[in-house]
Amino acid sequence: MTEYNIALVGFGGVNRALAQLIAERNQAWKKQLGFSLKIVGVSDLFLGSIVAPQGLDAGLLSQLPATKGALAQLPGGQVEALNEPVIKDSGADIIAEATFTNPVDGEPATTFCRWALEQGKHVVTTNKGPIALHGAELKALAQRNQAAFEYEGAVMSGTPVIRLAQQSLAGSELLGFEGILNGTSNFVLTRMEGGLGFAEAVAEAQALGYAEADPTADVEGFDVRLKVVILANELLGAQLTVSDVSCRGISGLTAADLEQARVEGARWKLIGSAQRLADGSLQASVEPRLLPLAHPLAGISGAINAVSFNTELLGAVTVSGPGAGRIETAFALLSDIIHIHQSRSSR
Ligand SMILES: NC(=O)c1ccc[n+]([C@@H]2O[C@H](COP(=O)([O-])OP(=O)(O)OC[C@H]3O[C@@H](n4cnc5c(N)ncnc54)[C@H](O)[C@@H]3O)[C@@H](O)[C@H]2O)c1
Numbered sequence: 082m083t084e085y086n087i088a089l090v091g092f093g094g095v096n097r098a099l100a101q102l103i104a105e106r107n108q109a110w111k112k113q114l115g116f117s118l119k120i121v122g123v124s125d126l127f128l129g130s131i132v133a134p135q136g137l138d139a140g141l142l143s144q145l146p147a148t149k150g151a152l153a154q155l156p157g158g159q160v161e162a163l164n165e166p167v168i169k170d171s172g173a174d175i176i177a178e179a180t181f182t183n184p185v186d187g188e189p190a191t192t193f194c195r196w197a198l199e200q201g202k203h204v205v206t207t208n209k210g211p212i213a214l215h216g217a218e219l220k221a222l223a224q225r226n227q228a229a230f231e232y233e234g235a236v237m238s239g240t241p242v243i244r245l246a247q248q249s250l251a252g253s254e255l256l257g258f259e260g261i262l263n264g265t266s267n268f269v270l271t272r273m274e275g276g277l278g279f280a281e282a283v284a285e286a287q288a289l290g291y292a293e294a295d296p297t298a299d300v301e302g303f304d305v306r307l308k309v310v311i312l313a314n315e316l317l318g319a320q321l322t323v324s325d326v327s328c329r330g331i332s333g334l335t336a337a338d339l340e341q342a343r344v345e346g347a348r349w350k351l352i353g354s355a356q357r358l359a360d361g362s363l364q365a366s367v368e369p370r371l372l373p374l375a376h377p378l379a380g381i382s383g384a385i386n387a388v389s390f391n392t393e394l395l396g397a398v399t400v401s402g403p404g405a406g407r408i409e410t411a412f413a414l415l416s417d418i419i420h421i422h423q424s425r426s427s428r
Pocket residue numbers: 090091092093094095096124125126127128162164179180181182189207208209234235238290291292293294404405406407410
């Protein structure tokens with residue numbers, strides 16, 4: 082039986098949901114998955130931090146009040162977010178990094194990943210910044226230190242996309258993809274079609290835990306742009322940077338536009354795509370597109386996302402499922418840990 086020590090960096094919706102899953106399912110995981118998790122450290126800009134190599138009560142943590150410095154209420158807890166000792170000195174084997182996505186430079190999350198990987202600690206993250214902006218460097222660092230760097234939840238939260246394409250579609254030659262890759266904007270469009278105003282719909286998405294800390298990233302397409310870069314670099318062997326992807330979000334769409342689409346038997350969707358062209362170059366974009374109702378992505382509503390892979394041998398392979406949500410994204414962290422466990426066990 083393996084017990085992994087895990088430190089949670091960023092204790093917002095996603096890592097708190099992971100603590101809840103650990104509290105509820107650790108015993109079952111021992112039997113089903115062959116491992117259990119012990120939380121040995123937590124840090125959060127707002128809640129403070131704690132290093133506890135002996136282990137923390139996951140149930141207690143998941144119920145921690147969301148008040149400034151709340152981790153200081155626990156024995157040994159601090160009001161400050163001391164990320165470095167939590168990552169380096171807690172005895173963690175795995176760091177679950179779930180701080181804010183910074184779409185400009187990926188910091189400070191990229192530094193947190195570096196600290197962990199340099200010490201040979203595995204990193205599981207749902208943060209799109211480090212992967213989209215520094216993915217190649219971090220993967221090389223992980224390899225040099227025999228550590229894993231896993232980020233299934235960065236695209237479509239708990240819905241398996243990256244490993245599915247890498248493993249199950251291997252050999253089928255991926256030519257491109259198009260998808261609805263942001264839960265918040267798709268939720269907002271769906272709610273606006275139902276008559277709600279733009280601002281109210283964004284507020285609902287925030288309350289449900291779908292939106293970024295700054296929802297501008299969701300509605301202006303910046304979040305999808307990071308996901309397009311991640312998928313293109315990961316699955317199409319590209320070396321895209323965000324400046325290679327043209328980007329327009331949904332903030333320019335009005336209730337009248339959505340109504341006009343309905344009358345025409347169509348729907349507006351925010352589509353992120355990348356296609357390999359005949360000359361070998363890659364064309365990538367994020368933009369609202371008017372889809373006829375018969376289009377496979379037109380019926381995807383709410384916080385559900387979908388991606389359609391264009392493959393040489395199978396044609397279009399479309400995967401849909403939750404694209405955002407606290408528990409849904411915590412599940413992605415679990416799936417990364419399962420992958421680490423299975424890869425290490427099979428060696
Ligand atoms: N919520 C989702 O549906 C979802 C889905 C996929 C990916 N993600 C990504 O996962 C990450 C976490 O999402 P979330 O919904 O939990 O966000 P959240 O805003 O609820 O939580 C983020 C937490 O990180 C903390 N934090 C920010 N900067 C920090 C720092 N420098 N040091 C320590 N703590 C810091 C904040 O205080 C906050 O509590 C984000 O990068 C997000 O883009 C979220």
